[in-house]
Amino acid sequence: MKAANFVLAACLIAGACMSAPAAQAQEASAQQTPAQQAPARTLKLDGRALALGGSLAAPHLWQQYKQRFVSSTGRVIDTANGLISHSEGQGYGMLLAVAANDRAAFERIWAWTRANLMVRDDQLIAWRWEPGQRPAVSDMNNASDGDILIAWALAEAAELWADVAHRASGRRIAVEIGRKLALFKSPHGALLLPGVSGFSTDDRPDGPILNLSYYVFPAFARLGAVAPEIDWAGLSQSGLDHIKRARFGESGLPTDWISLRDGAPRPADGFAPQFSYNAIRIPLYLAWAGLGDWEHYSAFHAWAVGKRALATVDVKTGRDVDRLQDRGYASIGVLLACAIDRTPAGPEFRALREVEHYYPATLHLIALAAANLRYQSCVKG
Template sequence: MMFGRTRALAASLLLGLFLAPAQAAAEPAPTEAKPAAGAPLAKPAPGAAETLSMLNSLGHAWAWRSYKARFVTDQGRVVDTANGRISHSESQGYGMLLAVAAGDRDAFQRIWNWTRANLMVRDDALLAWRWEPDKRPAVADMNDATDGDILVAWALVEAGEGWADEGYRLAARRIAVDIARRTVLFRTEGPPLLLPAMSGFSAEDRPDGPVINLSYWIFPAFPRLAAVAPEFDWDRLGAAGRDLVLRARFGEAKLPTEWISMRGGQPQPASGFPPHFSYNAVRLPLYLAMAGIGERRYYEPLLALWSEPDPAGLPIIDTESGSVAGRMAEPGYAIIPALAACAVAGAPLPAGLQDPAADENYYPATLHLLALTAANMRYRPCLGR
């Protein structure tokens, strides 16, 4: 999902684009058994972390109640409070994931019902990316946002496994199949690439295309999508993303920009976008940690950037000049550096970050709860447990 100032710039690429229908997909066999909460779901590949169930993994009932009261309407719309109170596929997917992590099936079903009714309005199984409460029609742009599609599909897999509901798994499969068919470039030469949307970012759409956003590689989701759409090589897609985390390091700080041109196979900051490490890219260490990836090399530039905590907030870095272009000032963002240090070195999460603030906006609040979920699932010693 595009966030903050970046979202408005990217949106101009996405307006008015309508998509072709997807082919029908075969459905998977029913799930045989319900896994225990937090238990491994499958034997991992050599060198990979275990795939764990998210059900009941948040471990913080008060934080979920507060989040739900502030951001989830009675109808199941997850509200982006810092962005005109819109909703989008990203917010719905995050809300569904957190509902599973909180073990709140009623909230999950309400969020999923609203998502189906309001965002699944295309001719395929992907979601329209933006819903505006003060506009009619509320969905003016039929393009998707691939990270939102992935989040919703991932949440449905978690719900299907955790609550033994085959309907959720079948819905997840339909979305996963169209993600793979329509937004992943599975190339015969070179690694696969994940486009940020079906339209607007390919080599046909942009002179510097294909253009990618590394924060759309949601690493913990790929093994789960493989469970419902095994005919696609999700492992290879994840490996391509991890490789790009190491290669897409720009400027003296060696940080990724939000938007990256892959024309010619060599990552470069994409044209037409500020060359910033900002609100999108800050999710990279979160997704790496949630996937159980703790090798220091993936986090090294970020650990250097965040080596000294700054009460003003996490810096937004202009990779071209090396200057600080702004701050992510809300307190929830501070858990991302703490989780990275935990995943790499086992550093304890500061006690002040283990209780989310009750007055921050949707996006930092969401990242905060996801980071606590990751810590509770994979890094409990960092919580002092």
Template sequence: MRRRLLLSAPLLGAMAAPPLPAAWAAFRARFVQPDGRVVDTGNGNISHSEGQGWAMLAAARAEDRAAFDALWGWTRRALRRPHDALSAWRFRPGRGVEDMNNATDGDLFIAWALLDGAARWAEPELARQGEAVAQDVLRLLVRPAGEFRVLLPGAHGFEQAAHTVVNPSYYAFPALRALARAVPDPAWLRVAADGVALLREARFGRWGLPPDWLALPRGGRPAPAMGWPARFSYDAVRVPLYLGWAGMGGEPAVTGAARFWADPRHRHLPAWADLATDAISPYPAMAGIAQVAEFASRLQRSEFMHPSMRESGLHYYSSALSLLVRMAQDDLLSV
């Protein structure tokens, strides 16, 4: 059952899709420097491995080989870790890499982008590089945590004596599927199936939402992790996106998010919900979150088409979410 959920996609009505290259070109012009560094304009102009991976996948899908090569070239030069194929998670202008730990979602998207580019441009070296990243994800980031086999958010710092911390939004299910095809190993299916099972269990508050950060106690039930706000917020909004992208739009984490965003008691579309008090953000969500909400809503109605993509403004993360939604829609419409 879990295998079928992971590998299938919903049968959805469609209409002609607007072109991804135009959306990618707008994102590239605003947030990608000529050397291939993706700039988080809302966070001190730092760069993240996840941003590099998202942009690489979009460049490959848009057939923008020059930008892809620049993005991958900067990622290898600036974020390379010395003893494996993973990437350091953050780069700060003027200081470089301050923490050599990785961010697993960044590595998943980088590997997926390399494999996608290899297939599009018949480049065996890109495939070899993507497979190397995938193999190190399995080797360094897959760990037991109670009854689950989990993806650690990074190679260091998330396994404690009493619990393991995971980030539910790092379960990028369509990327896991792509990596499983390239580097066959039963561990991928176990991680994906356990990830779905974990997300079914780890739902909190009035709407049954996943938290940004989750603790798995030894012998206890999952709970929002201490040290972070107990919220469904800017990380966790990607959970329904990635589940829906992988053909699992009927999962509780998607239906709960759709109910939350559509709740008629809200005066505006919330950016976050407090999972302990059910309070919502006093300000509205950014345009990118609104597009994730629309994506989740359409999946519930089993009528899927490309909506008009609202302008995401100059905010890097909002624009990145918009780009991810567009790629997800393209994939579902191509089934």
């Protein structure tokens, strides 16, 4: 399922998307019809910067997760995607290990990550690793979200276990993110490039390109611990601003990939104009950080809460594209209902289904950790 995501990213990174026929260019959803909005609500979220350590509080789930997705050498396996690994997965694994207070697992995952993915000549992380390929690293480009997740996990680990080695590593990565991937003086507000190569104004006719799901809001609240000189709050603020502006079509949902070339956001060229596997994480991160007001959540709330099954959405036509059957995806809706409506989560929120793949299972555990961290009343019992 997530394969589509990676194919898109690979296409984009390689610049191949740029030669896509003009017919594929999606100009349609540039008509940013405001979504049918539910009446404005006042949200009372807790946006404090909270330590992640121990927040998963579900040892059995973490155990299941490790047993299914983390190899004994520390490789986090994307089971639905050719058994590859990527910086995002390693970052999630490290974060979940901190949230589960499982230092042994953390060390394994981080050690694998640096030994296999830190092959660039800077402090960023090559994003994709494929077993059975020669070489296993299949792209030297980075993915900003993976870098941010890993730097954040290191910062959390440094604090939880008082580990100077992790503090130093987290700082080196975080500073490099601020230096190579952030555009702090952009006329559009602080921007986070999705990768070093392939997304900037010079790289693409519709650049700079934005992926709002790479704005890991809960990380921004905590990375100041290792790199205080970087304006993480500015990134958070601009991310929130962009979420308010990037509302396409009737659904009012953002697409995974967004062009800011013209100032106003529009779906990026060469990509399906879809609210898809990337962007579904936006509300997850918002709620994890306790950030945002109703305007930020309303479209996601309408998309996720109270739905039997979620689906990716073509923002141009408003039609569902892929059904998101796995319960892990539904956990996003559970978390939103919990954060916004104070709706208690059902017992299934505390169980991991055997059939689920890496991505929905990961989102599920993140939603659970987020709920435990900020919305405990919903997950009691």
